[in-house]
Amino acid sequence: MLELPTPVIAYLIALLLENRSLAYLLVQKDGALSAWGGKLAAYGVGNLQKGRNIGQQIFFLEGLLPLDDVSLFLPRLKTEEGICADVHIFPSEEGDWVLLLDATVDEMQLSLIQQHANELSLSQEKISRVLNQ
Template sequence: MVDIPAPIIHYIVNFLLETRSLAYLLVNKDGYLVAWGGKLVEFGITNLRKGENIGEQVFFLEGLLPLDDIPLFLPLIKTEYGICADIHIFPSDEGDWVLLLDSTWNEKQLSLIQQITNDCSLLREKLTKIPNQ
């Protein structure tokens, strides 16, 4: 593992906690919810029941768990509440962790870049038509 000084690790953790809503779920290998925490309500996840099947409680996880010991990253997933989330699913000895990080800012930046690219394409198209007129 890379030797990272403690102040840098603390800065990164604090930065993530301050700038991106974070929520997590722990699901055992049989698909049952073990633990959860963070700002789940912001992602539209409520009324969780410990010991019950996670796919019946959090529908987007249906068919994704259990993991085969290979982490899974799903970027920019839009929730029904309009929140855009980066979803990290990774295995551990306790079960599979599902980490949700708010990525609304990234989505807005990507959308802005896409709009600028579209505008440039339209302008280029107009400019190529001018000599023909």
């Protein structure tokens, strides 16, 4: 495993907490929510109930849990409220962890790239039409 100096780890954690609105859920293998924390409100998640099935509380997790022994990454997933999040789901002895990280900046950058690609394509079509006339 990569060994990092403590100041580097502290910086990365602070950066993550400051810029990515970290939130987490711990779900038992039977689907019951057992713990949660972080900035869940930033994703429109609230009124969680311990012991209640997670799929009934957070719609996009329905059918994804329980995990076997493989982690799952869902990039730029839109929540019910339209908030863009990177969702990391990984198994542990305690249950399955669900991490939410804000992906709004990534989504905006991808949107800009797509917009530029579309504009380039339109420009090429116009040039082709002019040259063919």
